[in-house]
Amino acid sequence: MREIILSGYSDFIIPFMIGMIFVLSWCGIGAVRIILQLTPADRKKFFLSLLNPKIMAKNVRDWFCDCLFHVKLWKRNKLLGYMHSSIAFGWFMLILIGHLEVMIYVPERVHRIWYPIFFRYFVAVTDSTMKGSFFFFLMDFFLLVVLSGIVLAMIKRVRSRFFGMRRTTRGSLTDLIGLYALWSIFPLRLLAEGFTADISGGSFLTKSLNSFMHLFYAGQMNVQPTWWAYSIALGVFMCILPFSRYMHIPAEILLIPMRNAGIDIRHPRKGFTKLQVYSCPGCGVCIDACPMGASRPNIKDTTVYLNRQIKRNNKRRIEEITDKCLLCGKCSAVCPVGVEGDKIRIAQRSIRQYKFSPDYSNIASVMSISEDNINVTSINKDVSNINNNKVIYFAGCMTMLTPAIHRSMTKILEKAGVDYTFMDKDGGICCGRPMLMAGRTEQAKQMVEMNTEIIRSSGAGILLLSCPICYRIFKEQYRLEGIRIMHHTEYIDMLVKEGHIRLDRQDMLLAYHDPCELGRGCGIYEAPRHLVSSVGRLAEAPKNGKESICCGGSLGSLTLSFDKRRAITVNALANLKECNPDAIVTACPLCRTTFNRYSDIPVNDIAELVDRNIIEEKHKIKIS
Amino acid sequence: MINRFGFRISPSSAVNLDKVDMERFATLCRIEPDAMRCIACGSCSATCPASRFSGMSVRKVLLCLQRGKENEALKMLNNCMLCGKCTMVCPRGINTRHLILSICRIYEKEARQ
Numbered sequence: 001m002r003e004i005i006l007s008g009y010s011d012f013i014i015p016f017m018i019g020m021i022f023v024l025s026w027c028g029i030g031a032v033r034i035i036l037q038l039t040p041a042d043r044k045k046f047f048l049s050l051l052n053p054k055i056m057a058k059n060v061r062d063w064f065c066d067c068l069f070h071v072k073l074w075k076r077n078k079l080l081g082y083m084h085s086s087i088a089f090g091w092f093m094l095i096l097i098g099h100l101e102v103m104i105y106v107p108e109r110v111h112r113i114w115y116p117i118f119f120r121y122f123v124a125v126t127d128s129t130m131k132g133s134f135f136f137f138l139m140d141f142f143l144l145v146v147l148s149g150i151v152l153a154m155i156k157r158v159r160s161r162f163f164g165m166r167r168t169t170r171g172s173l174t175d176l177i178g179l180y181a182l183w184s185i186f187p188l189r190l191l192a193e194g195f196t197a198d199i200s201g202g203s204f205l206t207k208s209l210n211s212f213m214h215l216f217y218a219g220q221m222n223v224q225p226t227w228w229a230y231s232i233a234l235g236v237f238m239c240i241l242p243f244s245r246y247m248h249i250p251a252e253i254l255l256i257p258m259r260n261a262g263i264d265i266r267h268p269r270k271g272f273t274k275l276q277v278y279s280c281p282g283c284g285v286c287i288d289a290c291p292m293g294a295s296r297p298n299i300k301d302t303t304v305y306l307n308r309q310i311k312r313n314n315k316r317r318i319e320e321i322t323d324k325c326l327l328c329g330k331c332s333a334v335c336p337v338g339v340e341g342d343k344i345r346i347a348q349r350s351i352r353q354y355k356f357s358p359d360y361s362n363i364a365s366v367m368s369i370s371e372d373n374i375n376v377t378s379i380n381k382d383v384s385n386i387n388n389n390k391v392i393y394f395a396g397c398m399t400m401l402t403p404a405i406h407r408s409m410t411k412i413l414e415k416a417g418v419d420y421t422f423m424d425k426d427g428g429i430c431c432g433r434p435m436l437m438a439g440r441t442e443q444a445k446q447m448v449e450m451n452t453e454i455i456r457s458s459g460a461g462i463l464l465l466s467c468p469i470c471y472r473i474f475k476e477q478y479r480l481e482g483i484r485i486m487h488h489t490e491y492i493d494m495l496v497k498e499g500h501i502r503l504d505r506q507d508m509l510l511a512y513h514d515p516c517e518l519g520r521g522c523g524i525y526e527a528p529r530h531l532v533s534s535v536g537r538l539a540e541a542p543k544n545g546k547e548s549i550c551c552g553g554s555l556g557s558l559t560l561s562f563d564k565r566r567a568i569t570v571n572a573l574a575n576l577k578e579c580n581p582d583a584i585v586t587a588c589p590l591c592r593t594t595f596n597r598y599s600d601i602p603v604n605d606i607a608e609l610v611d612r613n614i615i616e617e618k619h620k621i622k623i624s
Numbered sequence: 625m626i627n628r629f630g631f632r633i634s635p636s637s638a639v640n641l642d643k644v645d646m647e648r649f650a651t652l653c654r655i656e657p658d659a660m661r662c663i664a665c666g667s668c669s670a671t672c673p674a675s676r677f678s679g680m681s682v683r684k685v686l687l688c689l690q691r692g693k694e695n696e697a698l699k700m701l702n703n704c705m706l707c708g709k710c711t712m713v714c715p716r717g718i719n720t721r722h723l724i725l726s727i728c729r730i731y732e733k734e735a736r737q
Contacts, residue, residue: 323722354725355732358702363677397673397707427673430705438706438725447705555708558725561658562717593712 001105001123004199008122012228013114019238020113026242027250030278034254037271042263049261062256067249068092072336076285077164083156084283086149087182093142101135117234120193121227125201133203140203143193146186154183167293169284169304171245178244181237188233192226245282252337255279259338268347269310276339280307286331286341291550294571295564298324303331303341310344320559322348326568327437327556328516333546342556349439349558360446363429386482388461391420391491394451396467397430398589405466405589408611409488415614416500421458429454433473433517434555448477455480464491466607468518468588469555475522487518489528489587492610496534502615508536510609511581513572513595514548515588528587531606535613539579549575551586553594569598577601585609644692648730652689655726658718662686668710668720678703682710682720685727698733 035043049055065071068089074081098116102109106123109115115122152163160168171179193202194209202210213222241247255275265273282304292298301321309317322345331341391413395406406422413420432447455463455478462484465471471487474480486494495501512532518524525545532538543549552568573595576584584603586592595603653659662683669681680700688697701724710720 352725352729354728355730356698356701356728358704358728360677360703360705363703397705397709398712400673401671401709401712427676430673430707432705434708434721435706438721440706443706553712555711555721558722559719561719562714590712 001101002126003106003109003122004124005122008109008112008115010118010121010227012224012231013118014231015228015235016114016117016231016238017235019235023238023241023250030242031254034271034275037267037274038263039266039271042266042272046258046261046263050257055257055260058260059257062260063253066256066337067252070336073283073285076334076336079152080156080163080165083149083152083163086145087153090142090146090149094139094146097135097138097142101139104135118227118231120196120200120202120206121223124199136201136203136206140205143186143190144205147190150183150186165284165288167284167287167299169245169282169287171282172308174240174244175246175282178237178240178246181233181240182246184233185230185237188226188230192223192230195220195223195226245280247278248281248337251275251278252281255337265340265343265347268344268351273344273347276344277307277310279337280304280339281337282308283336285334285336289330289334289547291326291328291330291552291568291572292324292560295567301325303335303339303344306341306344307339310348318348319352321345323558324560325557326516326550326552326554326560328550328554329520330516330547330550333520346437346439349437350441352439354440357440358443360429360443360450363450386461387419387459389419390458390460391418391462391464392423392455392458392460393420393464393466394423394428394431394455394470396424396428396465396470396589398469398593399466400424400427402589402593402605405592405605405607408605408607409464409466411611412492412495412501412607412614415616416495418495418500420464421460423454423458431467431470431473432477433469436473436477437556438558444473444477448473452478452480455483462486462491464488466589466605468515468521469590472517472521487522487524487527487587489518489531489606490524492607493527493531496531501610503534503610504613504615505534506536506613508583509539509579509581510536510583510585511539511541511576511579512544513541513551513576513584513586513591514545515586515591516548516550516554518587519548520546528585528606531610532585535609536582539581541576542578543575551588551591551594553590555590565594566598569594573599639691639693641692646692648694649689649692652726652730655730656719656723658716659686659723661716661718663716665715667713667715671709671713673707673709674703674705680704682723685724689727689731694731695733697727698731701727 035046038046068085070081070084070088073084095116098119101119102116106115156163156168160166190205190209193206194213197206197210237246241249258272258275263272265276267273280303284304286303287293287299290298290302292301301324306318306321309321325342325345327342327345329342332339335341393409393413395409399405410422429447429450431451432444435447436444460483463474463480464486465474466488468487471485474485496503510532512529514525529538541548549572550568551572552565581601583601584595584599585606586595586603587606589605592603592605664683664687666681666683669675669683672680674680678700680703685697685700688694704724706721706724708721714720
């Protein structure tokens with residue numbers, strides 16, 4: 001290649017350079033600020049993770065799969081995946097090959113950052129390019145890929161249903177400016193390269209455009225304006241980027257290593273939370289996922305809009321959105337970027353100002369009475385004195401409201417001959433999860449400590465829980481080393497597998513509903529399904545597992561009133577009844593109560609079904 | 625001596641509503657219109673796990689606040705664990721959890737009485 005502009009500079013690069021310098025300095029300062037806002041322990045963890053080859057390999061893989069190929073979107077919908085990956089990967093390849101071209105053909109210009117972008121303007125084709133068969137072909141090919149993505153993006157604005165999305169996000173003003181700038185970059189590039197293709201060379205796209213253009217225009221008068229337009233489009237896009245949803249492009253690059261380093265949300269606005277908020281691409285996948293979408297006015301309260309309001313620091317709307325959420329965690333489960341909408345909301349709730357705070361220090365003295373009730377007379381503070389087969393059963397508040405479940409549980413335990421104590425038979429202390437979900441961490445911590453003491457002193461080796469809400473906090477917040485924490489679905493499944501109880505299989509079609517806290521919250525999907533299929537025929541609802549729909553009874557929502565939850569419950573029931581089951585089975589007392597309100601077919605807990613179908617045996621060997 | 629006969633002099637429990645400042649209760653009713661929908665059925669009292677520690681009962685809390693006995697109400701609320709059982713059983717569908725949180729936001733301990 002031969003350079004035709006000896007200075008290697010033209011005025012039209014100015015808009016591009018302004019945008020580039022602005023966006024690079026903005027992102028650089030932002031990244032440093034976010035890293036400084038982390039707690040010292042988190043910061044250390046983050047830097048150490050960058051030295052760990054295993055985590056680094058995962059980072060590289062995630063960068064390619066998430067940022068460039070959008071694998072998660074491909075899994076959701078092929079067309080949606082193609083649209084995003086064609087733009088991201090195509091653009092990345094254009095930049096990469098552009099740099100390679102400069103390095104190979106004019107290595108002395110490598111340090112000029114505008115050169116790869118406007119390469120075709122500055123050079124003339126010679127024999128060294130093999131008539132443009134390789135690099136020029138690749139450049140045109142990837143430009144075509146990006147253009148096809150842009151066309152799809154335009155179609156998506158009008159008909160999002162083709163892409164498997166019922167609703168999409170309404171863009172803000174800056175989002176729209178960014179969007180139109182992004183759409184215009186690539187057609188303008190094609191036009192600009194098309195006009196110079198007879199001098200700089202080109203391939204199937206630019207060369208043919210050039211000959212086509214020559215039918216109408218002759219001469220060079222169109223070259224400068226098109227390159228100017230291309231540069232201005234780039235400049236506008238980069239200048240608007242920090243204020244629009246396109247900030248997710250640079251933010252996600254930092255989010256991936258931080259997430260892989262195991263950093264968690266600690267502050268309602270700063271540090272990792274801020275990074276997650278800016279990583280939100282505003283794709284709107286969470287809008288369809290949100291169970292509150294069953295009634296239209298709630299659509300504006302989904303995670304994508306929360307992120308937008310946090311960026312704007314609109315305190316009134318932030319409070320409204322965070323308090324309404326059911327905290328079912330579905331938006332986090334479907335998010336292609338990994339924004340944790342539920343955790344961000346809990347963090348927002350934690351900064352609420354209360355004039356009065358409950359305090360439980362008076363309870364400890366009362367509890368000694370209840371400890372007698374549960375026969376924990378032999379208090380052994382010695383942790384090594386744990387009996388691995390002894391079970392302590394904590395029903396939890398919600399199970400106490402649905403006595404059918406804990407009655408079935410105690411019957412199962414007795415039939416299996418398990419040595420157990422019923423911790424809250426005469427009432428107990430709440431597990432703390434509802435308080436934690438309301439953002440009052442201090443109060444939750446007090447309850448956690450009191451329950452830990454009671455459980456430790458019982459000397460049991462297995463903590464058995466019936467309520468997924470309790471189960472989650474016991475797994476995440478309690479320090480109970482040496483004690484196995486099990487949900488009753490896991491425990492009964494274990495009893496069945498080890499042959500302590502035998503079940504009779506009925507010819508009933510049972511639809512299993514995954515409770516949010518058990519499925520998405522703790523990842524228990526297999527044990528309940530195995531149990532359901534051993535008492536009947538398991539039917540899977542269209543939306544199940546990770547994407548199951550919240551029953552609407554969740555304690556996560558603080559402001560949703562009783563009658564507004566109805567639409568959510570009815571919607572979730574319709575999903576479960578799609579496969580015409582004889583009964584609905586769930587593993588959460590709260591889901592059971594909520595569904596029972598509006599369901600015309602029976603809703604049962606797994607424990608009830610198991611208890612009904614146990615085959616009683618005469619001679620039983622005691623587990624001890 | 626008096627106790628021996630089964631009688632004793634106890635402080636008057638009469639509430640002089642003229643002296644009670646109802647401003648905060650009015651604020652509460654504005655934020656939580658549901659507070660006035662309570663029919664005092666006592667379902668919340670029957671299920672509350674905190675009632676055995678502090679005598680907590682949403683019904684009584686509302687009654688006390690209505691009569692200006694704020695300290696008594698806060699004493700009961702002191703052990704509320706926000707477990708949501710009262711919300712589940714309320715026949716009027718009152719969002720008791722949010723009601724309790726609103727009380728915590730409006731009322732202070734050492735209230736003027």
